[in-house]
Amino acid sequence: MENRQILFTNSTEETEKIGKTLAKELLASETIPAFLALYGDLGVGKTAFVRGFVSAVSPASLVRSPTFSLVNEYRAGKVPVYHFDLYRIEDEDDLASIGYDDYLTKKAFCLTEWSEKIPEALPACRLEVRIEKDDPRHPDHRKITIEPIGGIPS
Ligand SMILES: Nc1ncnc2c1ncn2[C@@H]1O[C@H](COP(=O)(O)OP(=O)(O)OP(=O)(O)O)[C@@H](O)[C@H]1O
Numbered sequence: 001m002e003n004r005q006i007l008f009t010n011s012t013e014e015t016e017k018i019g020k021t022l023a024k025e026l027l028a029s030e031t032i033p034a035f036l037a038l039y040g041d042l043g044v045g046k047t048a049f050v051r052g053f054v055s056a057v058s059p060a061s062l063v064r065s066p067t068f069s070l071v072n073e074y075r076a077g078k079v080p081v082y083h084f085d086l087y088r089i090e091d092e093d094d095l096a097s098i099g100y101d102d103y104l105t106k107k108a109f110c111l112t113e114w115s116e117k118i119p120e121a122l123p124a125c126r127l128e129v130r131i132e133k134d135d136p137r138h139p140d141h142r143k144i145t146i147e148p149i150g151g152i153p154s
Pocket residue numbers: 009010011012013014015016040041042043044045046047048049065085113139140141142
């Protein structure tokens with residue numbers, strides 16, 4: 001993927017499907033490892049996107065919000081998926097305590113919810129996924145922007 005992609009969804013399932021499609025593309029193009037930085041407000045659909053993504057990589061895994069553990073590992077598929085939720089992170093020490101730097105060295109997919117919290121700690125090459133509610137009249141409507149940063153392979 002070379003350019004920014006803008007997509008729209010009207011339901012949780014459609015957002016999951018976008019995550020699933022992106023995972024299939026990354027698998028097909030052997031873009032592994034890959035780091036996906038997710039951005040968006042509380043309850044906008046980041047975990048839904050991750051659920052769809054994981055369904056393509058590790059279908060037997062149950063995706064839950066890792067709010068308390070900060071990271072969930074889904075290893076039932078060919079490529080491990082590491083799912084971070086950084087909402088409660090306070091400082092770099094918290095990142096160190098979960099071994100964040102080690103995860104970055106693995107041949108895996110890393111997805112971070114609340115990437116806003118760690119702008120300095122994101123890898124230079126990444127896919128940014130921004131999810132927004134873009135229409136107050138349609139509360140289930142979402143705008144999803146997927147943008148490669150720093151020359152992620154296409
Ligand atoms: N188009 C949509 N895409 C995704 N979720 C949607 C959509 N429409 C409605 N929803 C609902 O919005 C909520 C999204 O919850 P989800 O846990 O995925 O959000 P989140 O961004 O991970 O929140 P948090 O910041 O708390 O981790 C769910 O209740 C889901 O059913």
